[in-house]
Amino acid sequence: MSVPLRSGLVVAHYGRGWAVEDEQGDIFLCHALRRVPVPCVGDRVRWEQTDPGHGRIVEVLPRKTLLTRPGRGGRLRPVAANLDQVLIVIAPEPPYDLLLVDQYLVVCENHDLTPLIVVNKIDLLDPARRQRLNDDLAPYRALYPVLEVSAKTGLGITALRDALKDKASMFAGQSGVGKSSLLRTLIPDRDVRIGELSATTRRGRHTTTTAMLFHLPEGGILIDTPGVAVFGLAGIDFRQLAHGYREFRPYIPRCRFNDCRHVDDLGCAVRKAVEQGEISQARYRRYLKLLGKLPEIS
Ligand SMILES: Nc1nc2c(ncn2[C@@H]2O[C@H](COP(=O)(O)OP(=O)(O)OP(=O)(O)O)[C@@H](O)[C@H]2O)c(=O)[nH]1
Ligand SMILES: [Mg+2]
Ligand SMILES: [Zn+2]
Structure with a gap:
């Protein structure tokens, strides 16, 4: 006798299993059939229960968007599915790395994801740091929304809440910028504690170790991720890299050669x-650096 398939949402990924939430909000630890694509957080799945609290994923429903990162053997691993936007979080501390920010932006631009830049720990800005931040972010403010917030004082959290409403969003950013702290200001305490409990590992207490999906009280979902450069530039070629620098786009068609890399090419309109x-x-300097990091043949 076959058990009817149920609908579910993947809310976390652990070593060998996936936490799947059913329509009542109950969580089941599942494995996946070998023939299905490797599931990831944000995936809508069809699954069947095998034991109390356990089940198996038998189908991964088509994905609206899919974010990947390089995995073992050069293969791409899925990070998160069905996202609308990525919140790239930076802070005065730890010092921000704009090359990493550009890398995230390039990936978003090439995966149909809307990027938002979130500057957290704004409470730590003294006048000198404020000046430096303004200078650094000037080119970005012309291209993307930049939200200044403080998880500590609550500054800017209402605007952040508005930006997240009814969307599927994910945090990205270095370890320690305050992604989980921001999440805690946005999600009822109870839900966060449950999430953290189920993610308990032997590693650091506060550091997030696995991507985890939460429901926002106002509607929408938010995925917290561990603070590592989760996506890299896997799968991005030199054309996509240039396309990922949004302000280059109007100039690219005016370059003399259509395989222009915008370095020292003759008749380069970008340069x-x-x-x-x-x-x-x-x-532009960061573009050149990232270009240098791409595999030779791309
Ligand atoms: N001053 C200040 N400190 C903050 C703020 N937000 C977070 N912090 C502190 O920054 C530290 C790191 O915060 P987390 O929320 O764990 O950072 P994370 O980005 O989730 O880090 P990973 O999980 O390792 O990726 C903690 O000690 C927080 O208390 C803020 O707005 N202002
Ligand atoms: Mg965290
Ligand atoms: Zn060019």
Whole structure:
């Protein structure tokens, strides 16, 4: 006798299993049939119960978007599915790395994900740091929403809440920028504790060790991730890299050669725009650095 399949949402991934939430909000620890694509957080699945609290995923429903990262043997591993937007979190402490920010932005631009830049720990800004932050972020403010917040004082949290409402969002950013702290200001305490309990491992107490999905009280979902460069530039070629620098786009069709890499190529309109101050030099320098990191043949 076959058991009817149930609908579920993958809310976490542990070593060998996935936590699947059913329509009542109950969680089941599941494994996946070998023939299904490797599930990830945010996946809508069809599954069947095998034992109390346990089950097996038999189908992963088609994904609206899929974020991947490099895995073992050069293969891409799924990170999160069905996202609308990525919140790239930086803070005055630990010092931010704009190359990493650009890398996240390039990935978002090439995966149909809306990026938002969130500057947390704004309470730590003294006038000198404020000046530096403003200078650094000027090219970004012209391209993307930038939200300034403090998980500690609550500053800017209402605007953040509004930006998340009814969307599927994920945090990305270095360890220690305050992603989990922000999550705690947005989600009822009870839900966060349950999530953390089920993610308990032998590693650091506060550091997030696995991507985990939470429901926002106002509607929408938010995925907290561990603070590592989760996506890298896997699967991005030089054209996608340039496309990921949004401000380059109007110039790219005007380059003389259609395989222009915008370095020292003859008749490069992007480079000319940099020289004429129409494109930020700092962003262009970071583009060159990331270009240098791509595999030779791309
Ligand atoms: N001053 C200040 N400290 C903050 C703020 N937000 C978080 N912190 C502190 O920053 C530290 C790291 O916060 P977490 O929320 O664990 O950072 P995370 O980004 O989740 O780190 P990982 O899970 O390792 O990726 C903690 O000691 C927090 O108390 C803030 O707005 N202001
Ligand atoms: Mg965390
Ligand atoms: Zn060019």
